[in-house]
Amino acid sequence: MMMLEHPTLVNSCTFATTANQLCIIKDGMYINPATLYGNDTQLNECEVYKVEQNPQISAKVKPWRNVQWTEKQRDELMKMIRSYKPMMPSVSRVRILMIGPVGAGKSSFFNSINSVFMGRMTSKAMSGSAGTSLTTQFRTYTVKDGREGKPLPFVLCDTMGLEEQSGAGLDIDDISSILQGHVPDRYKFNPTTPFQPDEQKSSRPASLQEKIHCVVYVIDATKISLMSSKLEEKLAAIRRKVNTLGIPQMVLMTKVDEACPDVEEDLQNIYITSYIKTKVQEVSSRLGVPVSCVLPVKNYSQELELELNCDVLLLTAIQQMLNFADDYLDDVGPF
């Protein structure tokens, strides 16, 4: 449904009568009398309104973030990501950790990025909906630059979804172990018993390569207002932990297509509609992350083919994650 402004009175239109019926001709368009006034020829007054599109989605409105929706931009982003080298030579790939409520789109984000670089739809990570988290293992995914290509310089770490109750979903102690690089790929989460680090291994700190360099909170745009205070508290506790380790954080706001019909119709409306801006501001204040660190995206969920606008947003998000990881590596200094 289109958001409509208040109707405005039409000043310039032609009133004509055909077979004793008043009809209106505006901009060459004939308006049916039955539709207009129910064929009631006893009308004393007739006001004609023109309904205009809300100017917020008109082309003249300045977007609040600039995006080049072009193939050139997509190619440039892909090139930049391919050629990215972590600031620290001891780190070959930066590790990005995705944390978020059940069903927010964490696994889908990895699948979407993998799809962009593979040039076709992929669904390596299981995604979908279930009462509890569909992802039950800690997964560290590399993304290849095409079928025969080399692995790209980042690892996307997928986790089990957060739940509001304690003892359910991803545990904060598990997050702490992941951040410090102690949890191996394919570790099966147990919500009632946190990860027990190997005595020998945990006695020495993990290498910088194994640690997390950027944390991404994946939040469903349609559920921000519905977020319970318990879940908000859990996220605040996680944020405190991440802060103490000095790891940069950002928010990936998913499902913008479901949240806003204008965006569903055309993804290029994302930084034009005021609705998405409101959601970005809301998630920023609920999670305590600056607005500039909130990136709205649409994951691939039902498409069979890649779509340029979708790719541009997804790649922009990855580029931002790489920048943040670099900030972290820059901050920890040479080892």
Ligand SMILES: Nc1nc2c(ncn2[C@@H]2O[C@H](COP(=O)(O)OP(=O)(O)OP(=O)(O)O)[C@@H](O)[C@H]2O)c(=O)[nH]1
């Ligand atoms: N329309 C739309 N659907 C999405 C988007 N992102 C994810 N989905 C759908 O949301 C559902 C959940 O996505 P997942 O990727 O499994 O979510 P998750 O965060 O990994 O969930 P858990 O592993 O269960 O915690 C799937 O049906 C996806 O297709 C999006 O941006 N837009």
Ligand SMILES: [Mg+2]
């Ligand atoms: Mg998942």
